[in-house]
Amino acid sequence: MSKLFVRIIKEPLLHFLLLGACIYGAYALFGAPESDDSDKSIRVDARRIDAFIAEWQSRWNRPPTEKEINGIIMQFVNEEVLYRQAVAMGLNENDPITRRRMAQKLEFLTSDLAQAQMPTDAELEKYFQDNLDSYRGADLITFTQVFFDPDKRDEKTLDDAAKELKELQAAGVPDPQNLEAGDRFMLQNHFESVDEVEVRRQLGSGFAESVMKLGEGKWHGPVLSGYGVHLVYVYKTQKAPAPKLEVVKAKVLEQWHEDKREQFNAEFLKNLKERYEIVIDDVPKDRIIDDAKVSKGKAESGVGEAVSK
Numbered sequence: 001m002s003k004l005f006v007r008i009i010k011e012p013l014l015h016f017l018l019l020g021a022c023i024y025g026a027y028a029l030f031g032a033p034e035s036d037d038s039d040k041s042i043r044v045d046a047r048r049i050d051a052f053i054a055e056w057q058s059r060w061n062r063p064p065t066e067k068e069i070n071g072i073i074m075q076f077v078n079e080e081v082l083y084r085q086a087v088a089m090g091l092n093e094n095d096p097i098t099r100r101r102m103a104q105k106l107e108f109l110t111s112d113l114a115q116a117q118m119p120t121d122a123e124l125e126k127y128f129q130d131n132l133d134s135y136r137g138a139d140l141i142t143f144t145q146v147f148f149d150p151d152k153r154d155e156k157t158l159d160d161a162a163k164e165l166k167e168l169q170a171a172g173v174p175d176p177q178n179l180e181a182g183d184r185f186m187l188q189n190h191f192e193s194v195d196e197v198e199v200r201r202q203l204g205s206g207f208a209e210s211v212m213k214l215g216e217g218k219w220h221g222p223v224l225s226g227y228g229v230h231l232v233y234v235y236k237t238q239k240a241p242a243p244k245l246e247v248v249k250a251k252v253l254e255q256w257h258e259d260k261r262e263q264f265n266a267e268f269l270k271n272l273k274e275r276y277e278i279v280i281d282d283v284p285k286d287r288i289i290d291d292a293k294v295s296k297g298k299a300e301s302g303v304g305e306a307v308s309k
Contacts, residue, residue: 040277041279049069052076077278078103124245139237139239142191144232147182147227148182148229150229164181193238
């Protein structure tokens with residue numbers, strides 16, 4: 001009898017049911033909103049918005065964009081909703097923690113419920129097929145490049161590269177002699193069976209994105225990187241084989257659970273927010289900047305970021 005009891009206690013389904021009963025039992029006992037209308041309203045007033053903007057300005061040395069300040073406001077609203085619900089459920093009793101920590105506690109509880117779900121074989125297969133590219137291995141490429149240094153050639157760099165490209169294309173397959181064209185490059189000139197991540201690490205994302213699309217058996221260019229101008233000969237590309245569920249099943253199940261957690265938490269938060277009147281004052285337009293300006297600034301300050309033609 002004792003062995004049977006131990007087996008029952010260890011049963012995961014029982015843990016799931018008990019956890020659900022605790023959460024929703026607490027919700028039933030403590031979760032009803034007070035009759036006071038002020039408890040049903042969440043207001044983000046101009047003073048709080050001004051404080052958010054000042055805090056952002058202090059941290060990043062620039063005003064936030066409209067998208068950024070709206071994100072901060074909604075984060076506050078979400079935390080406030082979860083905080084109030086956590087208090088209503090008694091999660092703050094004898095526990096001197098911050099509002100954010102209490103909101104996280106409630107999120108952790110709801111995440112545990114989502115984690116306890118298990119997909120059927122058919123559900124997991126469908127999820128795998130819908131996200132097939134996420135589990136595909138990396139494509140590989142073998143190529144050689146000839147470099148033209150803009151610090152040495154200045155405005156003649158592109159013209160010199162275009163002239164040399166014609167000669168290389170006429171010569172065909174690279175040989176040691178025609179690979180002497182161009183300028184000395186601080187990194188390697190030949191890349192053997194590398195994936196896009198490795199190319200990006202050495203020559204930048206723009207260069208890598210362009211090179212992975214080039215055809216085999218010919219010279220291409222000019223391809224630009226953060227270092228300068230490149231002419232590229234692609235020897236071969238190897239497409240990654242289609243993934244098989246049995247090989248990546250653990251990863252698929254992990255990501256399925258992660259998606260379910262996000263869906264569960266989003267729906268739970270949505271239902272809680274519907275219990276409140278949420279009032280947000282207008283954001284002062286003179287205290288924020290355009291998203292386009294920030295994006296432009298990031299692009300101009302990027303180091304080693306490649307641009308290709």
